[in-house]
Amino acid sequence: MNVKYDCYFKSMNKYSEELCGDIVKIHNSQDTFIAVLSDGLGSGVKANILATLTSEILVTMLKEGIDMMETIDTVTKTLPICKERGIAYSTFTVVQGMRDGKVKITNFDNPRPIVLIDGWLDSTEPVVKEIGEKKIQIWEYTLKPGDFIVLVSDGVVYAGLGELLDFGWGWENVAEYARKLLRKYSKPKLIVENATGVVLNYYGGKCQDDATIAGIMIKEKSDLVIFTGPPLDPKDDEKVVKKFLALPGKKIVCGGTTANIVSRFLGVEAEIDISTARPDVPPMGKLEGVDLVTEGVLTMTKAVEYLKKSDFDELKLPSDNNAAVELVRMLIDADEVFILMGQKINPFYQNPDLPSNISIRKNIVDELARLLKDHGKNVIVEYY
Structure with a gap:
């Protein structure tokens, strides 16, 4: 099996902010695929800096073959400390895909990745590892053409919180909506654009938090x-x-x-x-x-x-x-x-x-x- 990873993402800034605190970075070479969704602490310029640094370090080190745990440790030691809150903080999700369909997903404090296999939501429990005080979730799969991965920041999960929806859109509802879209569309762009449109509607046209959705479709290499x-x-x-x-x-x-x-x-x-x-x-x-x-x-x-x-x-x-x-x-x-x-x-x-x-x-x-x-x-x- 020789697969490719077709990725599309869309980010929406928090209302009135010029910069988005969510960053997606993609590396797609002949041998490997890497996607990082990083969500910086807060919003605006500071969040953007934290998320950008995190995603750059992760992609740069991982594409050189450096171990994930060592890479995360480097991220932790590199991020600048926020003067107001006294912490250096950026959540992230990393997808590493090989051409044989083997996929590793590493997550720190972002919403759980949505993995659709044969059109159905995967509920596999992650392996949990600790680095310092950080609990890192890890999933490993062998995926095939037609399977789909969705990464979301918390601004998606909590869309409409306290306004149109008491508890926000909710991860389960986001996952089910993605599953329904996958039955209708085969292109990540159509799925992501549709889902981000729902997020914006739940926010009443003005996002109260940075919101990002990234869709990764596994396809047969062409x-x-x-x-x-x-x-x-x-x-x-x-x-x-x-x-x-x-x-x-x-x-x-x-x-x-x-x-x-x-x-x-x-x-x-x-x-x-x-x-x-x-x-x-x-x-x-x-x-x-x-x-x-x-x-x-x-x-x-x-x-x-x-x-x-x-x-x-x-x-x-x-x-x-x-x-x-x-x-x-x-x-x-x-x-x-x-x-x-x-x-x-x-x-x-x-x-x-x-x-x-x-x-x-x-x-x-x-x-x-x-x-x-x-x-x-x-x-x-x-x-x-």
Whole structure:
């Protein structure tokens, strides 16, 4: 099993405060996932400083492989003392996830994490360890795609306290609401946005405490392979196609000539779906063994434009079913993207006498790779 952790969080400041006393910090590498929700003492600037320091120390040390107990001890000794209350205090919850689905959750004084396994609320009792006077709760799981973790600060649990609700929203009610949302939505953003909307309503539109919800969806890791542009040497066509088909993940071909190379190797005809043609985006094609076939330079240029405008948010994409939108959806969903780029220049787009380093296709691929890397995706580009 090879999983990924899809995380989305939203924080709402206490009414009239410029800074939020809750901080969420994420580290997502090829091997490990770390999420920290830290809630600083009080609210405003002081709380923000405490929470920021706590989350930074936790993530920095844990990603270097330092033991959790040693890391917590460092946090305790590092936090500045509040002059008014005479204590250094920040609660926190840490989620550490491995690619095999093994997850460790460590909690200090935050509301209990909500863990939904097969759509049902987990009630496993934690192992409790003591560091100084701190009681640390620890849960360990082996999770699979479809399981969901929700982290909340106490501003969520106590939403509406003494006003709309005598005792606030309550952890059990938050957990049950998250469970119902999970049956309706598969994206953490939709679940978190919906739940934070409820919190704000319970507060009457003005949060009386910092409130944060973080949702972590366990998903199957998604690989994507893109073949675009014919190789400089036609003798390399077969070699590149074989590699394209052998690499794991969904397959995309961008370019008419490229599609012809693949179809010739497969011995099947490439078809054009003219119904998907748009004034600014050429139509999609169909090719057995390939998940998506598009035109090359124009479609990839439009895809880069969509990625920038949407900031990788699928909900902000046009609802139109065109080739560029489909390409972008697959790119957003992917964790690793392998691009095989042929460097033969199409004279239709530019002067073939221009050097390859200013090839329009190469510039687009380089920009696409940069955007994907900036959004945490692992990208490999090979040139032929």
